[in-house]
Amino acid sequence: MVETLLPDDPKTVERLDSVACLFEWLRSMPEPDRKRFGCALAECSDAVQEVVVRLLGVVKNPRTTAVERQRALMTIADALFPNSESGEYGLDLIASEANAAAESLPLASEVQKMNTQEAAFADRVRELMETKRISQQELAARAGCSQPAISQMLNRTCRPQKKTILKLAEALNVQARDLWPDIDVAEMLDAVASFQRDDYVMNEAEARALSDTSRPNRPKIQPKALPTRRR
Amino acid sequence: MSLDETENTLPLRRVRICRPAFQDMCHLVMPRLAARAQLRRHAMKLRFWSRGDACVADLDCYQIPNQELFVGTVTDGFGLADGFHVVFCEEACPEPGGTICILSVMRVDEPFSEAAIEILRGREVIARERLRGWIVTRAT
Numbered sequence: 001m002v003e004t005l006l007p008d009d010p011k012t013v014e015r016l017d018s019v020a021c022l023f024e025w026l027r028s029m030p031e032p033d034r035k036r037f038g039c040a041l042a043e044c045s046d047a048v049q050e051v052v053v054r055l056l057g058v059v060k061n062p063r064t065t066a067v068e069r070q071r072a073l074m075t076i077a078d079a080l081f082p083n084s085e086s087g088e089y090g091l092d093l094i095a096s097e098a099n100a101a102a103e104s105l106p107l108a109s110e111v112q113k114m115n116t117q118e119a120a121f122a123d124r125v126r127e128l129m130e131t132k133r134i135s136q137q138e139l140a141a142r143a144g145c146s147q148p149a150i151s152q153m154l155n156r157t158c159r160p161q162k163k164t165i166l167k168l169a170e171a172l173n174v175q176a177r178d179l180w181p182d183i184d185v186a187e188m189l190d191a192v193a194s195f196q197r198d199d200y201v202m203n204e205a206e207a208r209a210l211s212d213t214s215r216p217n218r219p220k221i222q223p224k225a226l227p228t229r230r231r
Numbered sequence: 232m233s234l235d236e237t238e239n240t241l242p243l244r245r246v247r248i249c250r251p252a253f254q255d256m257c258h259l260v261m262p263r264l265a266a267r268a269q270l271r272r273h274a275m276k277l278r279f280w281s282r283g284d285a286c287v288a289d290l291d292c293y294q295i296p297n298q299e300l301f302v303g304t305v306t307d308g309f310g311l312a313d314g315f316h317v318v319f320c321e322e323a324c325p326e327p328g329g330t331i332c333i334l335s336v337m338r339v340d341e342p343f344s345e346a347a348i349e350i351l352r353g354r355e356v357i358a359r360e361r362l363r364g365w366i367v368t369r370a371t
Binding site: 045047048050051054055058061063064065067068070071072074075077078079082083088089090091092093094096097104106107110111113114145146148149152153158159160161162163164 | 275354360
């Protein structure tokens with residue numbers, strides 16, 4: 001009888017575990033929250049309720065990492081409490097950039113900076129293509145990317161990634177910084193960021209440089225004697 | 232050798248980011264406004280994406296096996312991440328040209344574990360249902 005009710009199927013067991021977790025969770029909530037949670041869950045479709053139950057299983061699973069647990073909880077919150085302010089699901093990525101820039105001055109200046117970088121890059125590539133008489137098709141073939149990608153970058157509808165800038169610089173036979181003057185700064189920032197990673201393992205040269213106290217950071221300018229003052 | 236060549240004629244789609252994906256992105260690159268703005272701009276390239284494309288502009292794309300989920304790889308690293316995976320799905324609604332919905336933004340070194348796939352599938356179900364439901368709301 002019990003076997004009929006609870007077949008020894010891992011998926012059924014997993015689901016029952018998730019449902020048990022849901023009840024456990026509900027029991028642990030204060031009364032008003034429990035009611036709110038229950039109402040929100042009842043308003044969801046069967047498919048979304050199923051998602052909530054399954055994700056509770058993910059949250060409960062001891063093998064789930066902290067980041068995954070956080071993601072599962074954020075998803076449950078999204079399922080139960082949709083943001084109905086605009087009546088649309090999610091955020092339009094293009095509109096959101098303009099809206100965010102309008103609200104935040106630092107972000108507006110970042111957007112402005114990106115626009116300037118992209119415009120300067122497009123102008124420079126266009127100029128080089130004209131000088132070297134290279135077509136978009138030819139440049140795409142040389143750089144190993146598609147012609148629409150080149151066209152999109154020239155029309156400033158796509159921001160190039162660093163790897164693309166390097167490829168295009170090689171294809172046009174110029175330095176990467178000729179196309180994107182900030183590229184060295186970006187590389188330096190990346191290097192600093194990677195150095196600060198928790199799991200970063202220094203290579204031998206870096207370790208030696210850090211432990212080497214015999215060569216302090218002396219200025220390379222040769223000191224000069226100050227001129228004597230005439231009295 | 233004119234520069235006046237065929238411009239891009241690929242269909243444009245709306246790219247929407249769901250709230251949990253936006254929270255993922257904020258957690259990954261929150262302190263750096265510049266990084267967030269740049270990541271957003273790279274993700275905007277997905278509006279040129281069509282099913283089956285292995286590459287959109289300069290983003291490499293692939294499908295997660297046995298799922299209706301796709302991944303765009305941003306190789307530019309910001310902060311402590313060497314790059315990002317932008318996970319998305321395609322929904323025919325509500326726009327006539329279809330909508331690309333970003334479901335998650337992950338560090339490039341994060342594995343697509345069983346739990347991660349379960350979360351992504353959950354987000355996909357929610358996104359599809361709400362994107363379809365939106366038409367009904369708008370029409371009424």
